[in-house]
Amino acid sequence: MTFRQFAFNNVLRNKRIYAAYFLSSLFSVFVFFVYAIFAFHPALKAVHPGVTVGLHFAEGIIYVFSFIFVLVSMSAFLHSRKKEFGLMVMLGMTNQQLRKMVFLENVLIGFAATVSGVGIGLVFAKLILMTAESVLELKESLPFYMPWEAIFLTFGAFLLLFVVISFFTVWILKGNKLIDLIKGSAVPKNEPKASVLLSILAALLLAVGYGIALTVKGDQVIYAMIPVTIIVIIGTYFLFTQLSVFIINRLKKQKMLFWKKTNLVLFSDLANRMKDNARTFFFVAIVSTVAFTAIGTLVGFRFMFTNSLLEERQFTIEYNSKYGNEQEAEHIQIIEDELEGLAYEKLPLHIRNVSIPSMAEDYAPLTGIISESEYNALAKAGRKDDVQVSLDGNEAVYLYYHNEMLDPKEVEETRIVNFSGKEINQTAAFGSTLVRSYDSYFIVDDAYYDNITDFELETFYAFQVGDWKATADLGESLLEKLGVSETNGFSEYFSYSNLGYDWYVTNQSFGAVLFIGMFIGVVFFVAAGSFLYFRLYADLEEEQKKFSMISKIGLTDKELSRILTIQLGLLFFIPIVIAVIHGAVALTALKNMFNYSMLHSSALVLGSFSLIQIVYFFFIRHNYIKKIKSYLAN
Incomplete structure (x- = not known):
């Protein structure tokens, strides 16, 4: 077996870990390719030259975000495979060979995701073009064409992205010692501590940020936007790194609650998991807030302008x-x-x-x-x-x-x-x-x-x-x-x-903007959900061993399902709930700026995304509990 075959088989053996990474990368490629199809479409260029510029701009945003997303995802995967890498080094693999293997794995997954994303885009291109005709309310049809420019742009951009990311992963591995690799994530964790001062600061920053955003009116919203955003971002970071841990530690001191039924198991390492995943939760909350606010604003503006047109005329x-x-x-x-x-x-x-x-x-x-x-x-x-x-x-x-x-x-x-x-x-x-x-x-x-x-x-x-x-x-x-x-x-x-x-022109203009913004928002939202998926499954092996030991002292299947459901629900929905609150406050500030209620659009956007997230949670929960129980049965 050659070294390249070994790297290929390694990807197949770790398909559970790499599945979400591959699918999320595929989705990013797919969306980028769809934008490219429209941006280079000759009919759309003739009808809406401004839209094509917006589409290219959206591609740039997606590309930059995809780079950050893939890099952070790879870091999570490398962390979960430390023990595996340590065993390979013990069996004689040199550090250079280890880095080469990881480089080949990442390039292989990137190439497969790029080919798959472009292929799926071509398969559904006609359906997507027909949907765009309806959304943009075009009089002229958007016929299918062979988008060679879009194909070459997508292949070139994402193959370069995955090669650059692969070099970054090699650099990340460079500083790891053998003992650290062997220990992996099995190093005992100390009881996480939270600063009381920083916990109070988190609550104060969020309260001040929300207070300013909800009270400013008219043009004052523009001047308050940047400072409020900075205040809320800092407050959100301390919320996950300090305040959440502080609250959990306080709850653990409430004996009536902590010793009730299975709460001992539930709360025993919840603080550790919150602390370990704080940065991920912070990133998910901020990214989801951007998605909620951007799409809610676009939908709200469309309602505002079309309704204003009807009110006036x-x-x-x-x-x-x-x-x-x-x-x-x-x-x-x-x-x-x-x-x-x-x-x-x-x-x-x-x-x-x-x-x-x-x-x-x-x-x-x-x-x-x-x-x-x-x-x-x-x-x-x-x-x-x-x-x-x-x-x-x-x-x-x-x-x-x-x-x-x-x-x-x-x-x-x-x-x-x-x-x-x-x-x-x-x-x-x-x-x-x-x-x-x-x-x-x-x-x-x-x-x-x-x-x-x-x-x-x-x-x-x-x-x-x-x-x-x-x-x-x-x-x-x-x-x-x-x-x-x-x-x-x-x-x-x-x-x-x-x-x-005039109604047609207004709807068409905002339809184009919504078409661009909606996909960007969806990419952000899918990425946020994927990050949660990565973090949950990165800790799966450790969780399997923990519940295997607990089950030996009498933990029933019903109790196991209850503990995992509550724990997953807290870890899954806390950042999303924070994002919904942030988004609602931001949309309220926009309402104060334009003196126009965006309640309808806000409820529509936040409700839709919340519903999708609930469905996604039950899907993840089912698979996660199934894997835990399958491990316990063996």
Whole structure:
């Protein structure tokens, strides 16, 4: 048997330990390759050049994270195999041969993961492309193509990554002595101690960080973001390394709890395991927080922008013709021609702009007058229950455009306004987005309106269509026919907007961002779960021996399952619960920044990830208990 065959067989013999490492590496390669397929897709380049740049950026993030992930994983594997390496050295293997064997093993696993990741990506490429068409809401299809550029990029990048990681593992092994390798993880462990001062500091840092994040508002969130993040990260580190051990040691001193049933076995080495795995738990908590916050933010922004669009826009198509627009009749005819075959309602609102000298200091630009009947008809057709008005004689209602920049308290509810020698008695004022010309108006009695002279006429046309989402294509066509820009729909004499098309563009833009961010978040989350898997299985041999000795003094299968379930649950969910809390606080801070509730998106994201983690836990628990019991049965 050659040395290369020996290294290959060694990988097969340790397939239980290497399985999670191989699958996680394969997943990283797969996601990187999927991004590359989209980034190099000719159709996506033509339709969304900005998305391809984002995809390449996401690839860079995944690549850097994969490097850290693989390096830390390899360190855990080498630690679990120390005794095996020590026996090989005792049997005559030189240190150089040992390092060469580990190097070949890692390159072999890396090559297999790269080939498998690219292969699975090719198999599911068409399905993934079809899914992207739906998520991005593309009009053009994304046909399958042979992604040679993506294949070469993925192979080159990850083979280089695994070779570099292999050199790092050789360097890690270089300083180990034979006696350390032989002892492996069997060195007796002292009772872990926790600093009371650092434990209190952990609680204080987290409390201060949460307090600041939950109380700052508006732009203050931006200034508080970096210091709060640093405070919470430091607090989280001390939480796992000090506070958790302190709490466990305090619980062990409670005799009523410690000596109850199997709690003696449960708590006996829980502090040791928390201390040993503190860095892993810290890393898992931070990585999971990043995944929760990033995806929750993206989903929240999508909800925020699409809901804001619906709150502001009440009509499917809006056309505002300003004074001097000679194309008004022609444009309205074009819109009606495009709407032919659809059930729609046309609602014109004629605005008579007049001069109000007395308003020069307060509201000089707001000189529009609209009639009671046209306003009521428009309000009735809107998708909201807008206020209906009933006026008599010279009574008027002040209608101002409602936005976040205007404080309603600054608007006068009642006043007397004089124009053209006539007085208007303003009896009320209210804000609305019904007329989206971003100005404010006086609603007056029809008879009063008809007697107004010396004005500049502006006309607002609203077209209401039942299925407004179906007008996206029509809206894009009208942009071209009306000769306005796709970015704003404005010209010197008129403005035009279509709710269906704007909704489509907004969803498509955020769909692209979500598509990029979702995969990054999933990679982080899978990596976090994998780290927990690695740590649990790295200690499996030691746990098997411990429970083998305990079972000889009468530990039943039911008690064994209960102890392992509680212990695994604590080790598995503590970092995830901390990450959920961190993520919820971060999303609450974003809510305070934008003055928009992200409860729906937060619950959706955190709930989904929590559910996945619970399913993952039961899968790990089943296999872990099965391996412990299988060892005890032999």
